[in-house]
Amino acid sequence: MVRARFEPRFFRRMHRGGILFSLLALLALPASAAEYGDVSGQFVFEGEIPEREVLIQKGDAGAKDAAVCAADAIPSDALLVDPETKGIRNVFVYLLRASDVHPDLRKSAKEEVVFDQKGCRFIPHALFVRTDQKVRVLSDDPVPHNTHTFPLRNQAVNFLLQPNERVGSPVSVALPELLPVQVKCDIHTWMSAYWLVLDHPYAAITDEQGKFAIEKLPAGTHKLRVWHEKVGYVDREYEVTVEAGNTTELPPVKVPAARFEEK
Numbered sequence: 601m602v603r604a605r606f607e608p609r610f611f612r613r614m615h616r617g618g619i620l621f622s623l624l625a626l627l628a629l630p631a632s633a634a635e636y637g638d639v640s641g642q643f644v645f646e647g648e649i650p651e652r653e654v655l656i657q658k659g660d661a662g663a664k665d666a667a668v669c670a671a672d673a674i675p676s677d678a679l680l681v682d683p684e685t686k687g688i689r690n691v692f693v694y695l696l697r698a699s700d701v702h703p704d705l706r707k708s709a710k711e712e713v714v715f716d717q718k719g720c721r722f723i724p725h726a727l728f729v730r731t732d733q734k735v736r737v738l739s740d741d742p743v744p745h746n747t748h749t750f751p752l753r754n755q756a757v758n759f760l761l762q763p764n765e766r767v768g769s770p771v772s773v774a775l776p777e778l779l780p781v782q783v784k785c786d787i788h789t790w791m792s793a794y795w796l797v798l799d800h801p802y803a804a805i806t807d808e809q810g811k812f813a814i815e816k817l818p819a820g821t822h823k824l825r826v827w828h829e830k831v832g833y834v835d836r837e838y839e840v841t842v843e844a845g846n847t848t849e850l851p852p853v854k855v856p857a858a859r860f861e862e863k
Contacts, residue, residue: 636702637842640813641693641850643806643826643834644686647857652676655790656720664788665743669720674790677725679830679860680808687810688855690726691834692780692796692827694803695817702816705801712736712770715783715793717745717761722783722793729773731799737761738768746786753777754797758786773797780827794829810852819844826853830860 656663656674663670680689708730716723718740729735739745739761748758753775761769777797785791796803804812821841826834834855842848 635819635844636816637819637844638813638815638847639817639840639842639850640811640847641840642685642812642852643688643691643810644852644854645681645688645810645857645860646686646854649681649683649686650679650857650860652680653678665720668741668743669788672719674719674721677721678792682809685809687806687808688828689806689808689810690794690828691806691810691812692726692728692794692803692825693806693812693814693838694728694796694798694825694827695800695814695822696778696825697776698800698802698818700818701800701802702818705816708733708801714738714768715747715795717741717785717791720745720785720788720791722785722791725793726780726805727793727795728803728805729795729797730801731774731776731797734770734772735795736768736770739763739765744787745791747771748784748786749781749795750784751777751781751797752779754781775799780829782829817842828855828860831855834859 653676654673655676656670658670658673660666660670710733712734713727713729715727715735716738720741737747742763744763745761747761749756754773757771759769776799780794780796783793783795802814802817804814806812819842821839823837823839825836826838828834840848840850
């Protein structure tokens with residue numbers, strides 16, 4: 601009778617304890633890769649590829665600091681199209697806001713990203729930086745340069761870099777931006793670049809063939825923004841569906857030549 605009276609209570613406790621243990625075990629585990637997935641795609645130029653503009657001709661004595669800046673021709677980086685694939689380089693593809701971030705990506709792997717100046721050009725022309733990072737601005741040119749940002753939300757910076765400045769100046773970007781931010785050199789007025797500032801990792805810049813990849817997005821449907829400096833918004837709501845545990849390969853997106861003449 602004693603065993604009959606206490607046995608149900610014992611098993612009830614074990615049952616409740618088992619559930620609690622299981623819940624705690626689940627919370628202790630890292631987020632499953634099955635909850636996230638990757639997405640990749642490509643943006644291609646539709647139409648005849650225009651000839652690349654030359655900003656400074658080689659040997660142009662009228663150019664500022666011509667001995668350095670006109671030692672070679674300086675082509676425009678505003679529209680770069682691969683002649684074989686017609687892929688468009690430097691297209692920004694990004695999620696404006698992220699409510700869920702994969703644990704591996706919540707903190708940036710690097711505390712700083714590098715923004716350099718060489719041959720009187722900004723390198724890279726298009727840069728992605730997160731708000732937990734700093735941009736280290738350098739110069740590899742034997743002439744002074746000026747770095748001037750034009751953000752919407754962050755504090756603008758405008759400072760001089762001495763010749764061959766390899767220690768550099770760190771720039772903080774505390775707030776996410778809605779659009780890529782233009783960066784210019786006021787001394788050499790043809791110099792221009794763009795920084796995309798976000799408080800999460802879900803962004804990419806297309807490569808030489810117009811391809812991009814964004815890793816470990818939460819599974820589900822997202823609306824990405826697609827932006828290029830010659831067009832503005834290529835697409836404000838580029839819809840992608842991410843499959844858990846898989847890489848979603850999107851069909852190439854063709855951007856008509858006329859779009860690059862509208863802005």
